[in-house]
Amino acid sequence: MGVSQPKYAGVPEARHDTLALEVEDSVPIVPVATAVMDETSRLEHSSSLPTAQKVGGVGNKQQQQENHEEREDGITITWEKGEVQPSAYRDKWFAVAFITHFVIVVGSAMTLGPVAWKNLKSAIEESATGDEDAFSNDAYDEYGDDMFAESGADAESSTTETQGFPPVGFWVAVVFIALVAAPALSLLALTFMSRNAIGLIKGSLWFSIILCGLSAVVLLPLAPPAGIVYAVFTVCLIWYARRVQNRIPYAASNLKCGITVLKTNLGLGLVSIGSMVGLLGYCMGWAWGFAGLMQLDVMFVSSSASWNVEKSSQDETDLSTVGSVVVFFFMLSFYWTHQVLRNIVRATVSGVVGTWWFSPLEATSFCSTAVSGSFIRSTTYSFGSICFGSLIVAVLHMVRNSLRSAQNNRNLGLVMCIVVCIMTYIERLVEYFNKWAYIYVGLYGYGYVDAGKKVISLFKTRGWQTIIADNLVNRLLGIMSLTIGLLTGVCTLFAAFLVEEFESKQGWMGIGFGVGFFIGIILSGMFMGLVSSAVDGIIVCYAEAPKELEDSHPAIAQEMSQTWAEAWGDLAGPAVIALGGGLGVV
Secondary structure, X not given: OOOOOOOOOOOOOOOOOOXXXXXXXXXXXXXXXXXXXXXXXXXXXXXXXOOOOEOOOOOOHHHHHHHOOOOXXXXXXXXXXXXXXXXXXXXXXXXXXXXXXXXHHHHHHHHHHHHHHHHHHHHHHHHHHHHHHHHHHHHHHHHOOHHHHOHHHXXXXXXXXXXXXXXXXXXXXXXXXXXXXXXXXXXXXXXXXXXXXXXXXXXXXXXXXXXXXXXXXXXXXXXXXXHHHHHHHHHHHHHHHHHOHHHHHHHHHHHHHHHHHHHHOOHHHHHHHHHHHHHXXXXXXXXXXXXXXXXXXXXXXXXXXXXXXXXXXXXXXEEOHHHHHHHHHHHHHHHHHHHHHHHHHHHHHHHHHHHHHHOHHHOOOOOOHHHHHHHHHHHOOOHHHHHXXXXXXXXXXXXXXXXXXXXXXXXXHXXXXXXXXXXXXXXHHHHHHHHHHHHHHHHHOOOHHHHHHHHHHHHHOOOOOOEEOOOHHHHHHHHXXXXXXXXXXXXXXXXXXXXXXXXXXXXXXXXXHHHHHHHHHHHHHHXXXXXXXXXXXXXXXXXXXXXXHHHXXXXXXXXXXXXXXXXXXXXXXXXXXXXXXXXXEO
């Protein structure tokens, strides 16, 4: 007799004092087990993936008594998993800090932005008028009345150059075609990747080898040291490609699973586009507010430079203490906001993956309840946790940039170079750690610190022993994004060609291609980023609850189980490859 499909409530968590799980009787739980096995169960199970056992009249009573895992409702729960947290605002003070800083930036833009724009416009007009007057006086002194004899010809030439600039209709046509072509090509690419995942991953891997090899051939006669480096990279990539051949099917199965989640919940695309639009609006407001504040006299102090014979005796202005604080604040704000918006999307995708995994009926439409519910949780209860982790990365990014600017000091050049390299490595490690932490935030609603502990537990104490760097899917997604950008540019190039022929103008085709390529890269990058986030969420879900996938999506579960056994059959636990880039656990 089957078990009715429950509403997604996360994966149950076992108590430490006993392996039995206490759950509410009103909520039916599907038998679950993770692919991570401890030493005791490793001796008792011979299959590559453990499975949950339905205990009862047909079960092994002796084994049930030895393991003390039998429940009254006949469910065996062995492994500790994530647990959905109660609805509560976590890390709320970081959310308060982010909202406060955002209000300051917006307030600065609204109050001081118009003044800064007016002053900038006046300065540009005065500069143009002064240059024109100076040129007229100098030209009249040199050429006299002969200059005005050619004024008509100059005016006509100026008018011709102005007419050579593409009109508004040209821009509207090119942008419209790009906005239509890029999403359409991205959806076609998702279908194409889903049907040819293994071949495309292999092709992307060998494409990297060929590109690196060609770079080595070109650079060897021009810059031998760089050519030698690329040659060494080529050899390493060839060795790497041969070593990971048996892992490609497993990576492909995860990729196809992630594409399935995205195609059944395309409303995630609206979340990503909304994040991009929000970032563009914030950048405009940020620029207005920053320019307005920098117009204030308190931002600068005068310093005499008459003591330096190489400089004029006029006073120079430097940033004051207040100005330095304002610059630091606005730069931190820019990095922080960018990280927050990006991580909101990642947490939302993780929540949708969890719903699709555990309760698929709620994640089967464009704007499903999984999409709306996950987005609301990410922007309310989990918003503080997202702000917390994003602030850490933003601070590290600012420190690295500050150290990089200090490399100009010749006395400390080598030291600063080493420090910058170390900071870059630390920043990437934190970003990689956050990537997995936000999956737990989106799946279960943990706070940032608790999610970090879950990540450490997942990677360090669950019997997963080897850390590798497999970048198979991420490489493919990058190449597909570049290809879509080029194809979008071709579409807008054709439109520019038609307009150019109709208007009898020259030089517009390059503009059309550039605009299409830029828009195509951005939009396709958003879709490929959603796939990468979905794949990361699938990695965690498969590690914690493969049985649920077998119950809700049996065909996908069978393929993932088979490819995992082919790739990692010699390991005691499941293999997790870093499909989104960076380190992975196997």
